[in-house]
Amino acid sequence: MTRILDGKATSLSIEEELSKVVQDRLNRGLKRPHLAAVLVGDNPASQAYVGHKVKACSRVGFDSTLVDKPTSISQSELLRVVEELNKNSSIDGFIVQLPLPDHINDQEILEAVLPTKDVDGFHPVNAGKMALDLPCFLPATPMGIMSLIERAGIDTEGKHAVILGRSSIVGTPMALLLRRNNKPGNCTVTVCHSRTENLVEHTSRADILVAAIGRAHFVTADMVKDGAVVIDVGINRIPDESKKSGSRLTGDVDFESVAPKCSWITPVPGGVGPMTIASLMQNTLQACIKKDA
Amino acid sequence: MTRILDGKATSLSIEEELSKVVQDRLNRGLKRPHLAAVLVGDNPASQAYVGHKVKACSRVGFDSTLVDKPTSISQSELLRVVEELNKNSSIDGFIVQLPLPDHINDQEILEAVLPTKDVDGFHPVNAGKMALDLPCFLPATPMGIMSLIERAGIDTEGKHAVILGRSSIVGTPMALLLRRNNKPGNCTVTVCHSRTENLVEHTSRADILVAAIGRAHFVTADMVKDGAVVIDVGINRIPDESKKSGSRLTGDVDFESVAPKCSWITPVPGGVGPMTIASLMQNTLQACIKKDA
Numbered sequence: 001m002t003r004i005l006d007g008k009a010t011s012l013s014i015e016e017e018l019s020k021v022v023q024d025r026l027n028r029g030l031k032r033p034h035l036a037a038v039l040v041g042d043n044p045a046s047q048a049y050v051g052h053k054v055k056a057c058s059r060v061g062f063d064s065t066l067v068d069k070p071t072s073i074s075q076s077e078l079l080r081v082v083e084e085l086n087k088n089s090s091i092d093g094f095i096v097q098l099p100l101p102d103h104i105n106d107q108e109i110l111e112a113v114l115p116t117k118d119v120d121g122f123h124p125v126n127a128g129k130m131a132l133d134l135p136c137f138l139p140a141t142p143m144g145i146m147s148l149i150e151r152a153g154i155d156t157e158g159k160h161a162v163i164l165g166r167s168s169i170v171g172t173p174m175a176l177l178l179r180r181n182n183k184p185g186n187c188t189v190t191v192c193h194s195r196t197e198n199l200v201e202h203t204s205r206a207d208i209l210v211a212a213i214g215r216a217h218f219v220t221a222d223m224v225k226d227g228a229v230v231i232d233v234g235i236n237r238i239p240d241e242s243k244k245s246g247s248r249l250t251g252d253v254d255f256e257s258v259a260p261k262c263s264w265i266t267p268v269p270g271g272v273g274p275m276t277i278a279s280l281m282q283n284t285l286q287a288c289i290k291k292d293a
Numbered sequence: 294m295t296r297i298l299d300g301k302a303t304s305l306s307i308e309e310e311l312s313k314v315v316q317d318r319l320n321r322g323l324k325r326p327h328l329a330a331v332l333v334g335d336n337p338a339s340q341a342y343v344g345h346k347v348k349a350c351s352r353v354g355f356d357s358t359l360v361d362k363p364t365s366i367s368q369s370e371l372l373r374v375v376e377e378l379n380k381n382s383s384i385d386g387f388i389v390q391l392p393l394p395d396h397i398n399d400q401e402i403l404e405a406v407l408p409t410k411d412v413d414g415f416h417p418v419n420a421g422k423m424a425l426d427l428p429c430f431l432p433a434t435p436m437g438i439m440s441l442i443e444r445a446g447i448d449t450e451g452k453h454a455v456i457l458g459r460s461s462i463v464g465t466p467m468a469l470l471l472r473r474n475n476k477p478g479n480c481t482v483t484v485c486h487s488r489t490e491n492l493v494e495h496t497s498r499a500d501i502l503v504a505a506i507g508r509a510h511f512v513t514a515d516m517v518k519d520g521a522v523v524i525d526v527g528i529n530r531i532p533d534e535s536k537k538s539g540s541r542l543t544g545d546v547d548f549e550s551v552a553p554k555c556s557w558i559t560p561v562p563g564g565v566g567p568m569t570i571a572s573l574m575q576n577t578l579q580a581c582i583k584k585d586a
Contacts, residue, residue, distance in 0.1 A: 107427065123421070124417075124418050124421030124422045124425060124427065125417050125418055125421055126421065127420075127421035127422075127424045127425050128416070128417030128418055128419065128420035128421025128422070128423075128424065129417045129420075129421070130421075130424070131420045131421065131423070131424045131461070131465055131469070132417060132420050132461045132465075133461070134400065134417065157488060158488045158489060158490040159490070160490075160495075166472055166474075168424070168425045168426070172424055172469070175468070175484070176424070176465070179459055179484050179486065181459075181486075181488075186486075186488040188483065188484065188485050188486070188488075188489040188490070188495060189483065189484050190481065190482065190483040190484075191468070191472050191481065191482050191483075192481050193472065193474075193479075193481070195450060195451045195474075195479040195481075196451060196481040197451040197452070197453075197481070202453075202481060
């Protein structure tokens with residue numbers, strides 16, 4: 001029987017837990033957590049993502065600040081924005097929404113974020129602590145996937161996880177987290193990518209298959225083992241005449257053909273996406289709690 | 294036909310190249326590279342490793358400084374040693390030889406090393422940059438293995454690499470480096486460890502097998518595919534009555550039975566070991582060159 005890994009429902013439980021913690025903090029006279037987001041330019045997808053994050057803050061009772069800057073902002077001006085957020089003690093954590101305009105050196109901006117406020121987990125110090133299995137801010141998407149697996153009670157111990165994609169934001173962190181000596185964790189982990197030979201041989205051996213390559217419906221039924229857990233990280237926009245907008249969002253997995261073979265599968269939308277935002281909220285609370293200490 | 298990946302010979306070529314660069318630097322009036330090593334206590338293996346590093350410095354024409362401290366050194370005293378080396382502008386890079394005594398918090402010491410002098414690549418900033426595929430100091434053992442593969446002209450593109458071991462010092466970095474979009478690199482990478490189920494199924498599919506688990510002769514012929522490249526990172530001391538000392542060093546691979554099946558294999562000793570030291574020398578030169586700029 002196929003069960004749905006319901007990211008929407010799970011993220012709502014996390015948000016409820018967070019709301020209670022915030023209420024408890026306020027009752028104890030402690031500070032309300034405060035997340036800031038830097039949005040550069042007018043990319044509609046970025047605007048939508050930042051909008052979702054601001055709304056999530058409001059649902060869980062966090063303060064939020066949106067710092068909106070034009071596409072024409074210079075590198076040094078953007079660095080100054082980051083510096084101000086680093087120094088602003090009312091802000092516990094902040095993110096710089098990617099992608100940034102072409103003339104901006106992304107890496108320099110991400111490295112300017114104070115690691116203790118880097119709730120996206122993109123600073124090298126946080127990436128390094130993750131690789132070294134030390135406490136740190138985990139990137140929100142992999143963190144959300146680990147929560148989803150954990151809260152569904154899926155046993156990962158000794159299982160073979162195959163990850164499609166080697167990005168810094170999803171593929172690489174997922175490989176590190178799934179092979180950790182932890183629960184969930186302790187998987188044997190294989191990372192596949194565009195240069196992998198005999199891809200289907202690898203994917204069809206996976207007890208847990210994570211698709212993070214950004215190609216609509218790439219994973220088909222013949223690539224998946226019976227009883228696999230399938231995690232779909234893709235968010236691809238494809239034409240759909242039945243929709244008013246003429247398009248809809250879909251994952252990297254051909255859900256219709258793959259789902260019947262799975263023990264668990266995430267839908268798109270409503271799977272990994274909402275978990276990413278819930279994880280960002282959890283990181284922001286942690287940043288706030290660390291500042292109390 | 295089995296060919297030997299001769300780490301001894303390869304490390305000597307690297308040392309020759311380094312000597313020429315040093316001579317050229319001196320001719321141009323530039324500074325001689327300078328490595329320092331902090332040795333705590335009287336662990337004979339640590340003394341031997343540090344001794345090898347000091348001798349390598351002398352062979353390639355680097356200055357070296359050995360900072361020798363008693364086992365009884367306190368955390369704050371050791372932190373002060375690190376701070377002094379950070380500030381000492383004549384020293385380009387330094388290492389703190391592990392393991393440290395039980396009463397010392399290793400991680401705090403390693404994180405106190407200035408990332409620009411961290412030629413062992415153990416600071417979270419360097420580990421993070423490695424995970425993010427950014428320029429950094431790579432840990433010496435994985436860096437040495439990549440050089441050995443590169444200089445032997447072994448094609449890794451699209452190949453399946455299986456790594457036994459998930460340590461921060463070898464297994465994890467090897468997984469990151471072999472899957473990079475680089476040459477060598479672009480492997481499909483599987484990481485196995487103590488919790489892996491059906492281990493032989495994984496290892497016997499490896500085009501490239503890296504053994505880094507610290508168990509003498511663990512990898513036997515039945516675990517290896519015909520034609521595989523086998524890299525043995527193990528350094529295990531086993532009894533041997535034919536030796537004056539009553540013991541000898543051996544790897545994680547049962548060389549005698551495995552070698553005939555391999556296209557390439559590293560011996561122990563004379564394989565990965567000398568490459569580790571050559572890589573440390575390369576990192577020290579890089580640290581010195583960066584300081585020129």
